[in-house]
Amino acid sequence: QHFPVAIFSLEMPASQLVKRMMVSETGIDSKKLKGGVKLTPEDWKRLESKLKDLASAPIYIDDTPSLPVMEFRSKVKRLVKQKGVKLILVDYLQLMQGPSELRGMREQEVAAISRTLKATAKEHNVPIIALSQLSRQAVTRQTSNNRPQLSDLRESGSIEQDADMVLFIHRLDYQGLAGEDVQQGETKLIIAKHRNGEIGDVDLVFKASEARFVDGREEETVNSFASEASVREYQSKMNDISADNFLQDDGLGTF
Incomplete structure (x- = not known):
């Protein structure tokens, strides 16, 4: 928004x-x-x-x-x-x-x-x-x-x-602990503390080439569709600001 x-x-x-x-x-x-x-x-x-x-x-x-x-x-x-x-x-x-x-x-x-x-x-x-x-x-x-x-x-x-919520990003493949049943980029967002709600895990997938995480459920749907269509290729979708863009009083900038 x-x-x-x-x-x-x-x-x-x-x-x-x-x-x-x-x-x-x-x-x-x-x-x-x-x-x-x-x-x-x-x-x-x-x-x-x-x-x-x-x-x-x-x-x-x-x-x-x-x-x-x-x-x-x-x-x-x-x-x-x-x-x-x-x-x-x-x-x-x-x-x-x-x-x-x-x-x-x-x-x-x-x-x-x-x-x-x-x-x-x-x-x-x-x-x-x-x-x-x-x-x-x-x-x-x-x-x-x-x-x-x-x-x-x-x-x-x-x-x-002090934290109202504590979240951990847990990637087994990144730590070299993934087994055969773990896909590349498979990630757990662990809600370890939630002052006003429940704790638990959220399934994500890390797309390295796009530098972002996506909903693991959506990724499963995409992979399932690709498999049914006999698509064998897997794609993982995963820095200059000029000084003029920065506010002179506090070093904050927008781009």
Whole structure:
């Protein structure tokens, strides 16, 4: 519905993030977009159309590295007031800086960051989706499916406590744990915590060349139809902003 969205990309430069959005929106294989020479006339038409949509989309990107959490809070206040932002994304929480007095006490620092995100969301009545790293134990755990757990949230138990929902993206093929009955890209979206609802799993499929996830039920329907039609080929459908596009006061940009 074209709600304004703000993305705080602490790990990835804004230019790379926009390129991934281009891949996801156009459905054009990412390998094609890297060079451009292999694009067909149909690809160019689709690219032009989707770029116009992205250019007019109310998406604001801040890629300030090591963003202090209180500076984040100030920027969110301006974004909500001036731009009407309805959703905040943070990638990722552990790359933020907490209060200076807590530097060197990592668990307490991450806990303070988590609390500030929670308070900011409540203050401005806007949802905040914050990505988080998992502990090394989540990868090395020797279990049949190696499902991530709430205790795997890295560096602080406060993340689990403060969050209204905790979701894990679990890909067996990515971790090299897939068996013969697991298809390429098969993914479980694990709802591990839901303060106001039920927990459970959602089936997804990761389309690497399009850098996106799709509904696993829809993918099953497509694959079934392709099989019946004797189609043997499987296709997996799965970054530069000029300085002029950025607001001079806070480094936020739209494209």
